[in-house]
Amino acid sequence: MADIVRKKVVSVEGATVRERLQAMDDSAVVTAFLGGEERAFSELVTRYQTRLLNFVYRTIGDREKAEDLVQEVFIRVYRHLHRFDRSKKFSTWVYTIASNLAKNELRNRSRNPLVLFQTVQKNFQDEDRPLQFEDTTSRPDDMYRKRHLREVVEESVAKLPEHHRHVFVLRELEGKSYEEIAEITECNLGTVKSRLNRARNSFAEIIAPYVD
Amino acid sequence: MGYLFPDPHPISMDCREFSEKHLAFVDDTLAGIELVRMQRHTAECDTCARQDAKVRRALLLFRNLPPIEPSTGFSDRLEARLQEAHQNDLLLETTRVNLKRGVLAATFATLASALMLAYIGNTLYQTEVARDVVMPPVVAIATEPDLAPITTSTPAIVASASAGLTIWPVALFAEEAPVQFAHSRFEMAKLDR
Numbered sequence: 001m002a003d004i005v006r007k008k009v010v011s012v013e014g015a016t017v018r019e020r021l022q023a024m025d026d027s028a029v030v031t032a033f034l035g036g037e038e039r040a041f042s043e044l045v046t047r048y049q050t051r052l053l054n055f056v057y058r059t060i061g062d063r064e065k066a067e068d069l070v071q072e073v074f075i076r077v078y079r080h081l082h083r084f085d086r087s088k089k090f091s092t093w094v095y096t097i098a099s100n101l102a103k104n105e106l107r108n109r110s111r112n113p114l115v116l117f118q119t120v121q122k123n124f125q126d127e128d129r130p131l132q133f134e135d136t137t138s139r140p141d142d143m144y145r146k147r148h149l150r151e152v153v154e155e156s157v158a159k160l161p162e163h164h165r166h167v168f169v170l171r172e173l174e175g176k177s178y179e180e181i182a183e184i185t186e187c188n189l190g191t192v193k194s195r196l197n198r199a200r201n202s203f204a205e206i207i208a209p210y211v212d
Numbered sequence: 213m214g215y216l217f218p219d220p221h222p223i224s225m226d227c228r229e230f231s232e233k234h235l236a237f238v239d240d241t242l243a244g245i246e247l248v249r250m251q252r253h254t255a256e257c258d259t260c261a262r263q264d265a266k267v268r269r270a271l272l273l274f275r276n277l278p279p280i281e282p283s284t285g286f287s288d289r290l291e292a293r294l295q296e297a298h299q300n301d302l303l304l305e306t307t308r309v310n311l312k313r314g315v316l317a318a319t320f321a322t323l324a325s326a327l328m329l330a331y332i333g334n335t336l337y338q339t340e341v342a343r344d345v346v347m348p349p350v351v352a353i354a355t356e357p358d359l360a361p362i363t364t365s366t367p368a369i370v371a372s373a374s375a376g377l378t379i380w381p382v383a384l385f386a387e388e389a390p391v392q393f394a395h396s397r398f399e400m401a402k403l404d405r
Binding site for chain 1: 234235238263266267269270271273274275277278279280281282283286287289290293294297298301
């Protein structure tokens with residue numbers, strides 16, 4: 001009986017802690033983790049895993065590799081969180097780590113030309129991609145059109161030069177400010193704006209024949 | 213007065229300026245007057261209007277891409293990798309501590325060896341130096357011993373031969389010559405017997 005009560009108390013405590021962590025901003029969660037609250041790290045993972053996965057996936061185009069890289073990001077965060085300068089934004093720091101890993105991956109891939117962005121992406125499209133986002137109430141031809149459009153968009157992004165794609169994804173998908181992008185990509189503000197402008201125009205040019 | 217102080221923000225705009233400000237136009241970060249000028253330019257210039265629409269439509273498509281979700285095993289794999297990383301960190305820490313101790317011990321041993329070697333070397337060196345020492349020449353002065361005069365009652369007879377003779381007859385003569393001790397004490401001893 002006492003055990004049951006104790007378990008109940010622990011689980012209630014756990015739920016309370018989780019709720020408390022959920023209500024905190026990133027900085028407070030980081031502080032909690034550094035203060036010994038291990039569950040705070042799970043909260044950080046929950047907050048960032050999908051965002052980082054989308055960012056890395058749109059940058060490198062390989063779902064499986066993107067998951068590996070996101071895990072690597074969290075491992076680095078776990079190991080080096082004590083070194084994080086808490087006067088800065090946690091999200092910028094975590095995106096910087098992800099961005100560097102994605103860049104390294106692309107660099108390694110360019111050294112090994114057997115693995116191409118498009119090839120990897122195409123393989124993924126057909127098999128691994130969850131289809132929940134597709135409205136099952138739609139007519140089959142609509143579903144086909146949507147899937148085709150998505151493929152076209154992803155292929156068009158993949159055609160952008162690496163440094164343009166990086167900035168483009170951070171801005172258009174993650175909604176980062178120019179300043180944050182400059183910090184993440186370690187470029188100056190002017191370069192970020194110039195790259196983003198070029199990336200937008202190039203992307204529009206690439207995709208135009210498919211959507212007109 | 214108007215032509216003397218031209219308006220710094222004329223309402224009309226050329227395509228180049230439109231292109232330069234298009235980024236901010238799309239992001240909706242332009243100041244009011246600039247926004248109006250951009251809008252007016254799109255109304256006047258078909259080419260820029262088309263480009264603007266093309267970019268906006270493309271961005272809309274990209275922004276509406278459905279997000280992907282982590283796969284089902286993602287959390288478990290992450291958990292396992294974090295555990296592994298934690299274990300590795302602990303192992304690394306232990307290794308580092310052991311290594312530090314090892315390095316300390318090795319340093320100590322090396323120092324001790326170095327000291328010992330230095331001592332031995334120093335000792336050997338000093339011995340060698342001692343062997344090679346070149347002392348300043350010393351002039352040996354030996355005083356001639358004072359020969360005590362023979363104080364015997366009978367003067368000693370010493371066999372002698374002139375230097376002009378060959379050696380063997382001298383020897384013969386010496387045998388035949390009466391033998392007398394040069395020292396009186398020996399003579400005395402013979403007499404006692």
